[in-house]
Every structure is written in structure tokens, then in C-alpha cells.
Amino acid sequence: NAGVTQTPKFQVLKTGQSMTLQCAQDMNHEYMSWYRQDPGMGLRLIHYSVGAGITDQGEVPNGYNVSRSTTEDFPLRLLSAAPSQTSVYFCASSYSSAGKGVDAEAFFGQGTRLTVV
Amino acid sequence: RKEVEQDPGPFNVPEGATVAFNCTYSNSASQSFFWYRQDCRKEPKLLMSVYSSGNEDGRFTAQLNRASQYISLLIRDSKLSDSATYLCVVNRPGSARQLTFGSGTQLTVLP
Numbered sequence: 001n002a003g004v005t006q007t008p009k010f011q012v013l014k015t016g017q018s019m020t021l022q023c024a025q026d027m028n029h030e031y032m033s034w035y036r037q038d039p040g041m042g043l044r045l046i047h048y049s050v051g052a053g054i055t056d057q058g059e060v061p062n063g064y065n066v067s068r069s070t071t072e073d074f075p076l077r078l079l080s081a082a083p084s085q086t087s088v089y090f091c092a093s094s095y096s097s098a099g100k101g102v103d104a105e106a107f108f109g110q111g112t113r114l115t116v117v
Numbered sequence: 118r119k120e121v122e123q124d125p126g127p128f129n130v131p132e133g134a135t136v137a138f139n140c141t142y143s144n145s146a147s148q149s150f151f152w153y154r155q156d157c158r159k160e161p162k163l164l165m166s167v168y169s170s171g172n173e174d175g176r177f178t179a180q181l182n183r184a185s186q187y188i189s190l191l192i193r194d195s196k197l198s199d200s201a202t203y204l205c206v207v208n209r210p211g212s213a214r215q216l217t218f219g220s221g222t223q224l225t226v227l228p
Contacts, residue, residue: 033215033216040125040220041220042121042218042219042220042221043161043204043218044218045215045217090160090161105151105163106161106163106216108160108162110159110160111158111160
């Protein structure tokens, strides 16, 4: 199993450009999320999905769109890149822990380092 | 107040030392607690879940104090390979898979 795969690993964009960060998982997990990590701020949730066709906003959704047409894929779209979106982006997936009483482990992709100039 | 607060460190300790990290969380209804480890420029990986009764995994011991909304991680007999950033993670009640991350505590184990 590859786990969670993110592409690209590095990207430089000009202000105003758009792009899509790809995320795929092969573990048949229901739940997928996108986070951004900035120095001193920890990981912040951008958008998440509890299953194919269902998405919702997290803590910092502005400037980003997501869709979940299949269980495996959860792309993140930057609509019009801004320097404030320079960050490291992580995609994560996790499985249902119904009945266990605790949330399950989240598995992360290797991250995408995005610079907007 | 941040939802999850950690001492950012850095903690610089010699090999073999015992080191403890603390974390506080603001939402008393949180039910799930974790410690993740993140190596430099890598993705976070689960170190251990934290259970109400406390739990141990080799050299690592995690404790939860619900009354004080406090989580701890103890590392005994530190190894050079323990050098990393340790993230305290708490779920956000009522929402599926929304985890809230502390900003991390940096540990460097010195030879």
C-alpha cells in the first residue's frame, strides 16, 4: 500500500495563478482532510470530507476549494494564489472508529511545499 | 486562548535523560487525544493515543488529566533518534475527524 500520496512535492506559483494539489489514498478510508502548516502555528484544517460527495469547511477555508468525487481522491484547488498561501500543505486520511469511542489515527501524505511569489 | 497549547521549547537534553512535555486543551468535551511526532520537513506520524487510564509504549508514557484538561508525554532514556517535534492533538467535539493540533514542542537529544 502506498498510503496517502500527495503531488506535487514542491511548487512555486505567481500571485493570481490557480492550481490543484492532488491527494490520493489507497486505504479505503472514509475521512480525508487538508491542513496547512505555518511556522509557530501548528496544522490548521482547511477542508475535510467524511465520504465521497460530502465536503465541509475547516478553520481556514478561504481561497481554497475541494471536491470528493471518489473515496480515493481529495484534490485541493487554489483559486487565485496569494503570498499568504505560502505554506506546507498536508493531506490526511483516517478510518471510522465507530464503536471504539475514540477517533482513529490520521495518516498523512508527505506534504506539498508551496511558495507564492 | 488557543484550543491546544504546548510549550514550544526547544528542549535540549543529553542522551539518556528523561524529558516531559505538557499540553493543555480548552474544550472539556474533547474525547480523543494523541501525541504525534514530526521530523524536520516531514509529515506528522502517530506516536501514541492517550487513554484516560494513561498508557505506556516502551520508553514513552502518556497521561491524561481530564479535570485539569492536561495531557503529558514522558520520554525515558532519550535517544538521538527521539529528536523531533512532538505535536499534541485533540479532537474537536461533535465534528467528524476534526483534529486540533498544538504548535508542537521541539526536542533535540544531544550526544
